[in-house]
Amino acid sequence: MFHVITEKALNKYLRTPLTLILEDVLLDLEQRPEESGNVDINTVESIKQYIRNRQGCDCSLEKLEEFTGYSKFYLSHLFKAKTGSTIGKFINGVRVKYTAEAELHGIPYKEVARQLGFSSIQAFCPWKKNNRKKILEFKEWIRKKEEISPLPD
Secondary structure, eight states: OOOOOOHHHHHHHHHHHHHHHHHHHHHHHHHSOOOHHHHHHHHHHHHHHHHHHTTTTTOOHHHHHHHHSSOHHHHHHHHHHHHSSOHHHHHHHHHHHHHHHHHHTTOOHHHHHHHHTOSSHHHHHHHHHHTHHHHHHHHHHHHHHHHHSOOOO
16 A cells, blocks of 8 residues: 655655754854854855856856855955955956967857857957957966976877
8 A cells, every 4th residue: 555645744744854954054053153264265266266167257246246145345345355356357367368278279269259258259359459468478378388297198
């Protein structure tokens, strides 16, 4: 004989243990001492990883605000305080690195522009021109790095 488990019964029997587990976790979190320095560093590292994962595409302060739950003003201040650089400069650096690597691998400009979040190749070209020196420097750094540590056969 099979017992049919209804959604109501399932909710009744699962809700209590889940509630107890969540209450234990919350109690544990409330009893931990505040380590705001670590939280700030973790927040900044999370922002950096978010930007790197997207190659700087769609990483406006509003998007970072949604991602972290902190105000864009707080994020700007925190990022500058912890890194010495602005979020915009960091995003630009990520884009420069991506562009240099893409050029070395022969990826077409149109694809690079799309990956970086530019609306068109016409919007990408002025940015690329303004950052030409940084892109060339990073390409040279990559080449030197590859000469030092060749890929395994």
